[in-house]
Amino acid sequence: MKLFTKEQLTKLLHNGSPEQRGKDHKPVVKLFTPDAGCTWLLTEVDSEETDLAFGLCDLGLGFPELGYLSVAELISVRGRFGLPVERDRHFEGKYPISVYADAAHRKERIITENNTLLQLIATVIQQA
Template sequence: MILLTDDQRDLLLANGRQRDVDHVPVVKFFNPLGEGVWLATELDADGDTLFGLADIGYPEMGCFSLEELTSIRLPFGMGIERDLLFTGDFPISVWAQAAREAGSIRAAERILYRTAQPRRDGSDALPS
């Protein structure tokens, strides 16, 4: 599977040039056979270094490598996949807070979409 479309790459690069913005995640990568979820908001000019929220046992903000994600080989010939239905909807700070409180990105996703009304304009998306 191609992990990034051209449009996603372009948006991630554009976000990478705007570091002080609370971006909405552009893409979600996941391990289809176990732990591992990554939400990417930015891509460095090197074309490899992504920034976002990573969860490989504990959710934390930071950088991760597109090349490393692509090189991971799982049983049955599988690899890391891109969630084709993922829309982001919430700024990365909302994702990070929810993931830390829930214990994982997957749990946070269920909670966010069950309790909050997503807004694509980047405004506060949590219920009051």
């Protein structure tokens, strides 16, 4: 399976253009290892250095973080049983990456379930 569809790659490259880079984009794609507990929510691919992607990364150790990663390295990653990284075909980013990052830091893992995210957002609003 390819990591990105043509439409996703177009959007990732647009978000990674000099004019768009660094904005609080919605995640375009969710990638995961089916046998290793790793998850990535990517928002952009650098339009000038196309091996460089940006997003929320969770290696399953309880410390998800925003950062840059190599697309080539993602392609080469294998889990415990040798399975490659897969794309979640049903994922649709509904919120800016900052919302997912905040939820991930609170729960120590990436959260994509809408109800859980809405509960966390409501909690943050109530505490403000």
